[in-house]
Amino acid sequence: MAYDYEKSLRPGKLPHIWCPGCGHGIVMKGLIRAMDTCELDLKQTAIVSGIGCASRLPGYIDSCTLHTAHGRAAAFATGVKMAKPEMTVLVVSGDGDCTAIGGNHFIHACRRNIDMTYLIMNNNIYGMTGGQFSPCTPTGALASTTVYGNPDPTFDIAKLAIGAGATFVARGTAFHAAQIDKLIAEGIKHKGMAVIEILDDCPTTYGRRNKFRSVIDMMKRLKDIAVPVAAAAKMTPEQLEGKVLTGVLHKEDRPEYTEQYAKVIQRAQGL
Amino acid sequence: MAKKVALMQGNEACAQGALYAGCNFFAGYPITPSTEVAEVLSIELPKIGGTFIQMEDEIGATAALIGAALTGAKALDSTSGPGMSLKQELLGYACIAEVPCVIVNVQRGGPSTGMPTGPSQSDMQQAMWGTHGDHAAIVLTPASCQEIYEETVRAFNLAEKYRMPVQIQLDEICAHMRERVVFAEPGELEVINREVPTATPEEYKPYDSSKGLVPPLASFGSGYRFHVTGLNKAADGFPTTKAELVDAEERRQIDKVLLNQDDIQKNDEYLLDDAEVVIFAYGSTSRSARYAVNELRKEGVKAGLFRPLTMWPFPEKRVAELAAQAKAIICPEMNLGQMVREVERVAKGNCAVSHIGRVDGEPINPGQIIDKVKEV
Ligand SMILES: Cc1ncc(C[n+]2csc(CCOP(=O)(O)OP(=O)(O)O)c2C)c(N)n1
Numbered sequence: 001m002a003y004d005y006e007k008s009l010r011p012g013k014l015p016h017i018w019c020p021g022c023g024h025g026i027v028m029k030g031l032i033r034a035m036d037t038c039e040l041d042l043k044q045t046a047i048v049s050g051i052g053c054a055s056r057l058p059g060y061i062d063s064c065t066l067h068t069a070h071g072r073a074a075a076f077a078t079g080v081k082m083a084k085p086e087m088t089v090l091v092v093s094g095d096g097d098c099t100a101i102g103g104n105h106f107i108h109a110c111r112r113n114i115d116m117t118y119l120i121m122n123n124n125i126y127g128m129t130g131g132q133f134s135p136c137t138p139t140g141a142l143a144s145t146t147v148y149g150n151p152d153p154t155f156d157i158a159k160l161a162i163g164a165g166a167t168f169v170a171r172g173t174a175f176h177a178a179q180i181d182k183l184i185a186e187g188i189k190h191k192g193m194a195v196i197e198i199l200d201d202c203p204t205t206y207g208r209r210n211k212f213r214s215v216i217d218m219m220k221r222l223k224d225i226a227v228p229v230a231a232a233a234k235m236t237p238e239q240l241e242g243k244v245l246t247g248v249l250h251k252e253d254r255p256e257y258t259e260q261y262a263k264v265i266q267r268a269q270g271l
Numbered sequence: 272m273a274k275k276v277a278l279m280q281g282n283e284a285c286a287q288g289a290l291y292a293g294c295n296f297f298a299g300y301p302i303t304p305s306t307e308v309a310e311v312l313s314i315e316l317p318k319i320g321g322t323f324i325q326m327e328d329e330i331g332a333t334a335a336l337i338g339a340a341l342t343g344a345k346a347l348d349s350t351s352g353p354g355m356s357l358k359q360e361l362l363g364y365a366c367i368a369e370v371p372c373v374i375v376n377v378q379r380g381g382p383s384t385g386m387p388t389g390p391s392q393s394d395m396q397q398a399m400w401g402t403h404g405d406h407a408a409i410v411l412t413p414a415s416c417q418e419i420y421e422e423t424v425r426a427f428n429l430a431e432k433y434r435m436p437v438q439i440q441l442d443e444i445c446a447h448m449r450e451r452v453v454f455a456e457p458g459e460l461e462v463i464n465r466e467v468p469t470a471t472p473e474e475y476k477p478y479d480s481s482k483g484l485v486p487p488l489a490s491f492g493s494g495y496r497f498h499v500t501g502l503n504k505a506a507d508g509f510p511t512t513k514a515e516l517v518d519a520e521e522r523r524q525i526d527k528v529l530l531n532q533d534d535i536q537k538n539d540e541y542l543l544d545d546a547e548v549v550i551f552a553y554g555s556t557s558r559s560a561r562y563a564v565n566e567l568r569k570e571g572v573k574a575g576l577f578r579p580l581t582m583w584p585f586p587e588k589r590v591a592e593l594a595a596q597a598k599a600i601i602c603p604e605m606n607l608g609q610m611v612r613e614v615e616r617v618a619k620g621n622c623a624v625s626h627i628g629r630v631d632g633e634p635i636n637p638g639q640i641i642d643k644v645k646e647v
Binding site: 013043072084269 | 296298314317318320322324326327328330331332334335336337338339340341342343344346360361364472491492494495496497498499500501502509510
C-alpha cells in the first residue's frame with residue numbers, strides 16, 4: 001500500500017517550488033516518515049527554517065512552521081524551545097544557510113546541546129540564489145561565482161557539529177532514501193542537539209555546470225561516494241579516499257540545555 | 272501598606288517595568304551601556320519560572336526573542352549602538368510577521384563602536400528607518416527612572432495590542448543615573464495581554480484582518496497550526512506575490528499604527544500655553560531643557576518644553592500646532608540633527624527652527640539651551 005504522506009502535508013500548498021530532480025523532496029518524504037515513526041503530534045511540533053530552497057520545506061508540512069531569515073533558524077528555534085520546552089523542535093536548513101551565514105548560531109546550538117533536530121540538506125551549492133558557491137562546494141568545483149574553479153576549502157558539517165558539541169550526528173544521502181527516515185527518527189528521539197546531514201543534489205545550478213549530464217549521474221555520485229560506517233571500519237585509508245561516511249557518526253550523553261535551565265529555575269526559587 | 276520604593280538605575284528600572292508587564296523571556300547579548308537590563312533579568316526571571324538566555328550575538332538574541340514570542344511569551348531584548356545595527360534585519364522580520372516584542376536600545380555614540388560609555392541620542396532616525404522596507408515603528412523615549420519603569424510597561428502593552436516590535440530608546444545618562452522609583456501595585460498600571468483567536472484551529476488565519484487591523488495571534492503549541500514567514504504573505508500566512516494582497520497587507524501593517532496614533536501618542540508639556548519659544552527635547556536632554564525653561568521664565572522669557580514620550584510615530588499634529596503658535600522651536604539633542612529634521616518638516620516654515628547638537632560625549636547643559644534661546 002502506498003505510504004500516506006498527504007495526512008502530514010498542508011492541503012493546497014503543493015506543487016512545491018523545487019526543480020525536477022532536486023533531492024529536497026526525497027528528504028521531505030523521509031522527514032514525514034520519521035515524524036510518523038516518532039508519533040509526533042503536529043500541533044506540538046515546531047519546524048523552523050532559514051532561507052533557501054531547502055528552507056521552504058516547513059511550509060508544506062501541517063504543523064507550527066516558522067520560515068525565518070537566512071541563517072538564523074537555529075536561534076529562532078532556540079527561542080521556541082526555551083520558551084516551550086515541551087514542544088518538539090525541528091530545524092531544516094541548506095548547507096549555505098547552516099554553515100555560512102548561520103555558522104555561529106549552528107555551533108552554539110551544538111555547544112548548548114539544546115534538544116532539537118537539525119536537518120541539513122547539503123546540495124553543495126546556493127540553490128535559491130542561482131548557484132553561487134557555498135562553504136560546502138567542493139574545492140575546484142564550478143559555481144556562478146567561481147567560474148575559474150572554487151579556491152575555498154570545504155566544511156565537513158558532521159565534524160563541525162561533533163567538534164561544536166552536538167550529541168547526535170548522522171549522515172545520509174538522497175540516493176539512500178530508505179535510510180533517511182531512520183536517521184532522522186533516531187535524531188528526534190535523541191535528547192539533545194541532533195544533526196542530520198543529508199547529501200543532496202541540485203541538478204539545476206550545480207549539476208549542469210559541473211558536467212553531470214543527468215539527475216541520474218548526480219544520484220550515482222551519491223551512491224558511489226557513500227560508505228556506511230560499519231563498512232568503512234574494514235577499509236584502508238586508500239580505499240576511503242574520496243568517500244563519505246554515512247549512518248550514525250556520533251552519539252553521546254551530555255546534559256541537555258533546557259533541562260539544565262530548569263535546574264537554574266529550581267536554584268533561583270530555592271527549591 | 273506602603274508601596275515598595277527603591278533607588279535604582281534607569282536600566283534596572285527598565286528590567287523592573289518589564290517584570291511588572293509580565294515579561295517572562297529575555298534574550299540578549301552584553302553591550303555597554305545596556306547590560307544592567309540583562310543582569311537584573313538573569314537574576315529575576317528564573318525566580319518566576321521565566322527564561323533568560325544570553326545568546327551568541329545580537330542577531331541570535333532577536334531571533335530567539337521572536338521564536339519565544341511566537342509561543343506566547345512576553346519577550347524583551349536590550350542592546351546598544353552596534354548591537355542595534357545588527358538587529359535591524361530581524362526587527363523587520365518582527366514587523367512583517369507581526370510578532371509582539373520589546374527591544375531596548377541604550378544609545379551610544381557611533382557609527383560603529385563609537386563611544387561605549389558616553390551618552391548619545393544618535394540612533395533616533397535608525398529607530399524609524401533602520402530596517403529595510405516600508406514599515407511602521409513605535410519608539411518610546413522616557414527620561415527618568417520612574418518614567419522608564421512605567422514606559423517599559425507601556426512598551427509591552429503597545430507591542431501586545433498592536434502585535435509588533437516596540438523600541439525603547441534611552442541614552443546613557445538615563446540608563447545609568449540613579450533615582451527613586453516607586454513600584455506600582457498589581458493592578459495599578461494597565462497590563463495588556465495579547466488577543467488570542469476565537470476562531471477554531473481549522474479556521475484560524477494569522478493575518479485575517481476582516482475583523483480589524485490587528486488580527487489575533489495564536490501561540491505555537493496551543494493547538495493552532497499555522498505558518499509564519501518573513502516573505503510577503505496572504506491572510507493565511509503563506510507567501511504570495513499577488514499584487515493586491517501584498518499591497519493590502521503592507522498598508523494594513525502601517526495603518527494599524529498611523530490610524531491609532533491617538534492611543535499610541537504620549538507626550539509631556541510644560542509651560543506651553545503662552546510659550547513663544549518651544550524647546551523640543553527628549554531623554555536626558557529634556558531634563559536640561561526643563562531647567563533652562565525655569566531659568567528663562569525667571570528672566571521673563573516665555574519658554575516652554577515639549578517632550579515626546581512617543582517619538583515614533585512622530586507627534587506631527589501637536590508639533591504643527593506649536594509651530595503655528597510659537598516664534599521659534601529649539602531642538603537640543605546629542606546628535607548632529609536627527610529629530611530637528613522632523614520638527615522642520617512638520618513646522619513647514621511657520622516658525623523658526625534651530626538646533627543644538629552635541630556629539631562629544633558630554634551632555635547638553637541648561638546654559639547652552641539658555642544661550643540659544645536668547646540668540647533667536
Ligand atoms: C541576509 C541574507 N543574505 C542573503 C540572502 C540571499 N539568499 C537566499 S537563499 C541563499 C542561499 C541558500 O543556499 P542553501 O542554504 O545552500 O540552500 P539551497 O537553496 O541550496 O537549498 C542566499 C544567499 C538572504 N535571503 N538573506
